[in-house]
Amino acid sequence: MTPAVALLMCTAAFLGTAILAVAIARSNWATRVIYSASLVASGVAFAIALVQLSSAGVAPLASTIILPLGLPWLGAHFRLDALAAFFLVVVDLAGLLASLYALGYGRHEHAAHRVLPFFPAFLAGMNLVILADDAFTFLISWEFMSLASWALVMAHHRDADNRRAGYLYIVMASFGTLALLLAFGLLAGANGNYGFTAMRGAAYTPSTAGLVLILLLFGAGSKAGLVPLHVWLPLAHPAAPSHVSALMSGVMTKVAVYGFIRVVFDLIAAPAWWSGIIVLMLGGGTAVLGILQAMLETDLKRLLAYSTIENIGVIFASLGLALAFKANGMELAAALALTAALFHVLNHSFFKSLLFFGAGAVLTATGERNMDKLGGLIHRMPVTSIAFLVGCVAISALPPFNGFASEWLTFQAILESPALPQWGLKILVPAVGGLLALSAALAAACFVKVFGVTFLGRPRSTAAEQALEVDRFSLTAMSVLAALCLLAGILPGIVIDGLAPVTLSLIGDRMPVQADIPWLSIVPIAESRSSYNGLLVFLFTLFSASLTAYLIHRFASRRLRRAPAWDCGFPEINPLSQYGAGSFxxxxxxxxxxxxxxxxxxxxxxxxxxxxPARLTVETHDLIWEGLYLPIVGAVGFAAEKLNHLQFLTIRRYLSLVFLALVFLLLVLALWS
Structure with missing residues (x-):
């Protein structure tokens, strides 16, 4: 049995689990059965993909299969190569841990019958998108993934905000699918070569390649959350159950990144240098706007959703660098930038899933998402607090955790930009580097706020004061992700070498072999340029912190001293006098x-x-929503109102309209021919 066949069998197992869930969703044991089956199927798929990725350097041949489905003259093509194997590792590892988390979290879900059938279907859709090797299969799988995730967003449809989120999500998803359909139509050409193998071997004019890039940014960018196509994301991701939010934010956005990479780096394969400018500008702007909006949020899950937009910006900025370097024949620098993007894809799936799991644990224990009604949870939920702290440090790109390693590689790629021949890129790349540095600083401030307001201080509500630690399944899933964040940060060379087959297949080059470097250091280009050793940073941090704690406990005075706590000038000790999310x-x-x-x-x-009482009112405007989308909504409403009159015409007027339409089409046909 080939790896592609085995993965399709895992996908069939997901679909079978979804059908089973429809039959048993209202039983008491359905949660345990469905999530256990999803866990097993995800685990098997993850193991297959990991083995395939690990052996890609030895046996780089792809595993393919054709099924007699889809278009009659084409069939359904599926392919497992190094790029697909890496993204399947990301998807199925997250699916495994989300299923494990849901074994505990799902017991508190009051609408489980609306979630259980679509959870494995969602996992199946993401697997099928990555395995698809023709445009028809890709688009069908893409739409299936979108519809399954939309159903999960609408699980709590009695909430008006959730209904609005679901409506906006399905509209943006349909728009994105239309853009992808047009992109694949251009790639297929007049001959209708919808197979990726035929597209890969075709030659495209610069105008066709540029138009495909724009359509891909609309299609994949809307699903990933690129600005200005991000408006659905901060509404839809928080509306879903927390384990689904983790998959949507940490994984589904990466499936969109996969679609972009598959077309732009694999099918087109010869980008123009200016394509890097477009992607770079979108990536830098997305990163800053996303984290700035996250900084101003008080809703914990919405804040995490906005943070996803920032990380998507970092990934696309790295991909823009890789496009610019590849177009100019700088394969080693392109491999460095692409490795940074893929590494950050993996890292973001780790720490964003961990943070959404932590937010779900807080929601389960307190029933609150508003950070201004939390506080003091470190005493009530110590394991969740430690795991969430790891996620906050990792997403803030602080060493020795994984977020630092991938963003450090991005900045190393930016330092290679002076060798680019185009002055536009010479000026733009450092400017985008400044935007990424600003977004990293704002991310650190944002997650200091998140952890401090949510877990430190004193409880601001009765719910926070009475919170209890969550179940062992949730704690295990969070602990595994926290460990992965640390391991990927202190041993980044292993990940970089694991990504080498992907960059070799797409760029034709790879970063230097990191396993041969002493002391587990990583060297992006050459030792004379720069290097980083996460393990030594971790050991130094651990040693210095332990030594400081020992000296304080050993030599500090043991005399008991009592004094009133500083209360910011307020005579009454009240938890409400603490810094809140808004004041921070x-x-x-x-x-x-x-x-x-x-x-x-x-x-x-x-x-x-x-x-x-004195009152402070803060009014925030989303300029993209108000300036771009509201006029479109108004125009659609106006047109719909005018077209509504067509429903009340007489039969003679309907026949006249049909006759005029026929005459118009005949004229168009005559002019065309």
């Missing part, structure tokens, strides 16, 4: 928000003698 973000809001989000603050201060 105020400096950033005033510096950046007034320009980018048109933030307005209004203070209602009573006059002396008036016993009313």
């Amino acid at each position: 973000a105020q400096p950033v809001r005033r510096v950046f928000g007034t320009l980018i989000l048109r933030v307005r603050e209004r203070v209602d201060m009573p006059v002396p003698g008036d016993l009313r």
